[in-house]
Amino acid sequence: MTITSSRGAGFHTGRRLGALLGAMFLFNLAGYAAIGAALQILLPAQVAAADSAGKLSAFGLVTGVSAIASVCVPPIVGALSDRTRGRWGRRSPWILYGGLATLAALVLLGWMSTVAGLLIGWFLVQGTVNIGLNIMIAVVADQVPEHRRGLASTVGGLGVPVGSLAGTAVGALLIDSALLAYTLLGLVFLATSALLALVSREHLPGGESPERASLRTQFMSALAGLRSRDYAWAFSSRAVMFLGYFAVSSFGLYILTDYIRLPAGLTAPNALTLQATIQTVCLVLGTLVAGPLADRLNRHKLFVLISSLMVSVSVALPLLSPTWTVQLAGAAIGGVGFGAxxxxxxxxxxxxxxAAEHSGRDLGVFHIALNAPQVVAPFAGSLIVANLGGYPALFVAGGLLSLIGALMILQVKSVR
Incomplete structure (x- = not known):
């Protein structure tokens, strides 16, 4: 059954909603498997091989500059998809072509062996993979009833930890065969992109015509949504919280290599895989509980606050002791919090x-709150480690930023 919304797109119920949520889960799983394999294992190893002495600053440069692509792409693609018309609707073409472009970018990244080449390759991956990941959020706004959006976020969100774990495992297994790993991950992402494009296909009324405003006008107005007080505070809370999180997590492999005292015989890549496994189990638990419970209680803001505070604690926890036990405890706490x-x-x-009619545009801008911190965090993190007291100073800065981001959500006053 499909219920028509005021925008012309259909709200799915029953089997069609189940198919959409299943496709979203698989799509997120494949996308974050590619991202997780690259960021956690493959890309740090490639950077270290290209510049072992300056790996921290080089990795910060590669990830920081490349994240500019993930900042610029979402609002542009969101605005373009809002005005796209055709028999496949607004969103599906972008999901499918984004999958094709991501496969090509991942294969290119696998061929690179210099810092400059890795920067170019990862820049392209960041730009292409965020096409579909951003559009999927707009699909939720278009096609999922409001009282089921917590469930949609839960199901889609489950793909993030499962995908990250799978990607980390693939990366650790194929750490010496980066091209093969990237190619396999890209093919899986393309397959799930095709599935989601098919399932999320819209049937717009024949009388609905494209928007007459020029793309330039739409792009210039992309930030107009931030004039809304609650939307602006939600955006800012997410951006600051993720800035603190990425400041630490961006250097996960290097932290395990250079700071944490690992048990004898446990290598940093294998330790990262084990840590990711524990974090994922806890993350799935937090995801399964928080989404439906937030829907039932209608207290989404409270759950965002509590979960953000847990992430803040997990980021700063290694300050207590640079031991493997404390590191795993932080992974467990952060997993539950991040899942929620x-x-x-x-x-x-x-x-x-x-504004509902600009959901693609505004959700594209909101996606910047996840991606923009990735621009700043690697640069800032490498500077903190090098000049302000090493990794302990990084943990302090990350924990404080995450805490500030958590408290900012209290400024959101009106939730439908």
Whole structure:
């Protein structure tokens, strides 16, 4: 059954909603498997091989500059998809072509062996993979009833930890065969892109015509949604919280190599895989509980606050001791918190969108709150480690930023 919304797209119920949520889960799983394999294992190893002495600053440069692509792409693609018309609707073509472009970019990245080449390759991956990942959020706003968006965020969000774990495992297994790993991950992502494009295909009324405003006008107005107070505070809370998180997590492999005292015989890549496994189990638990419970209690903001505070604690926890036990405890706490956050945060923002007819545009801008911190965090993190007291100073800065981001969500006053 499909219920028609005021925008012309259909709200799915029953089997069609189940198919859409299943496709979203697989799509997120494949996308974050590629991202996780690259960021956690393959890309740090490639950077270290290209410049072992300056790996920290080189990795910060590669990830920081490349994240500019993930900042610029979402609002542009969101605005373009809002005005796209055709028999496949607004969103599906972008999901499919984004999958094709991501496969090509991943294969190119696998061929690179210099810092400059890795920067170019990862820049292209960041730009292409975020096409579909951003459009999927707009699909939720278009086609999922408001009272089911917590469930949608939960199901889609489950793909993030499972995908990250799978990607980390693939990366550790194929750490010496980066091209093969990237190719396999890219092919799986393309397959899930095709599936989601098919399932999320819209049937727009024949009388609905494309928007007459020029793309330039739409792009210039992309930030107009931030004039809405609640939307702006939700955006800022997410951006600052992720800035603190990425400042630490961006250097996960190097932290395990250079700071944490690992048990004898445990290598840093294998330790990262084990840590990711524990974090994923806890993350799935947090995701499964928080999303449906937030829907039932209608307290999305409260769940975002609590989960953000847990992430803040996990980021700063290694300050207690540079031991493997403390590191795993932080992974468990952060896993539960991050899972709960992922399952509720996207649902919250769909409830404070300024204008339903510009959901693609505004959700594209909101996606910047996840990607923009990736621009700043690697640069800032490498500077902190090098000049302000090493990794302990990084943990302090990350924990404080995450805490500030958590408290900022209290400024959101009106949620539908």
């Amino acid at each position: 956050y992922l399952s509720v945060d996207q649902a919250l923002v769909t409830l404070v969108l300024p």
